[in-house]
Amino acid sequence: MKKLISxxxxxxxxxxxxxxxxxxxxxKQQKEAFVEIMLPLIQTENKKIAHLRKLIIDIFNDxxxxxxxxxxAFLSKIAKIYKIKNITDKEEFLKKINTIPPSLALAQxxxxxxxxxxxxxxxxxxxxGHWEYSNKGLAPKSKYKDIDINYSIKxxxxxxxxxxxxxxxLNRNPxxxxxxxxxxxxxxxxxxxxxxxxxxxxxxxSQQKEEYIKLLKNMIKSNRWQKYDK
Numbered sequence: 497m498k499k500l501i502s503x504x505x506x507x508x509x510x511x512x513x514x515x516x517x518x519x520x521x522x523x524k525q526q527k528e529a530f531v532e533i534m535l536p537l538i539q540t541e542n543k544k545i546a547h548l549r550k551l552i553i554d555i556f557n558d559x560x561x562x563x564x565x566x567x568x569a570f571l572s573k574i575a576k577i578y579k580i581k582n583i584t585d586k587e588e589f590l591k592k593i594n595t596i597p598p599s600l601a602l603a604q605x606x607x608x609x610x611x612x613x614x615x616x617x618x619x620x621x622x623x624x625g626h627w628e629y630s631n632k633g634l635a636p637k638s639k640y641k642d643i644d645i646n647y648s649i650k651x652x653x654x655x656x657x658x659x660x661x662x663x664x665x666l667n668r669n670p671x672x673x674x675x676x677x678x679x680x681x682x683x684x685x686x687x688x689x690x691x692x693x694x695x696x697x698x699x700x701x702s703q704q705k706e707e708y709i710k711l712l713k714n715m716i717k718s719n720r721w722q723k724y725d726k
Contacts, residue, residue, distance in 0.1 A: 511654040513612045542595040549593045556586045578668045591680045592667045599691030599721035603712045621652040624662040671700040690725040691716045
């Protein structure tokens with residue numbers, strides 16, 4: 497199984513969950529395969545963010561960066577993506593441009609997608625339950641009764657695109673400001689920020705609120721995913 501997954505990853509075959517994944521009957525094997533598929537993709541996206549963070553730090557370490565049109569243009573471009581108002585606000589850049597604990601990403605992916613088996617994943621590569629407010633997405637079979645908003649399920653071209661959108665969402669959406677603030681404090685104090693700490697800030701991710709936080713923590717602990725946050 498692992499050799500097959502490793503080969504597929506090496507050939508970059510994962511635009512979506514492969515058909516053989518859904519044929520696995522053993523629950524333990526399917527969970528292992530889920531991690532084997534998802535973790536490298538999560539780590540790859542984190543590496544992209546870490547690289548971007550380094551570029552940002554290097555720019556701010558240059559005392560003459562304000563005199564460099566290319567660096568200003570680059571900061572302006574990134575500020576627009578991450579919804580940063582002041583391009584000279586180094587702290588805001590560092591709060592928003594940072595990696596996501598892999599254990600948290602795995603837990604949310606497993607919960608939101610039913611271990612990759614939901615209709616949203618099969619038809620839209622939507623692992624994290626992202627909405628969009630148009631008629632271009634996948635129509636949900638039922639909507640939340642207490643939400644008077646016209647939404648659909650966002651369609652992604654690949655699993656990678658879904659993961660990138662998820663990380664961008666946590667890094668710039670006002671709903672996850674507490675997540676970013678806590679991560680920033682841990683990073684500044686050179687402490688490891690794990691999925692268990694991050695889970696406490698995810699109250700706005702789901703209508704389940706506090707119960708969702710419990711689900712996340714239980715998912716991380718029961719599967720021993722903390723090891724991926726090292």
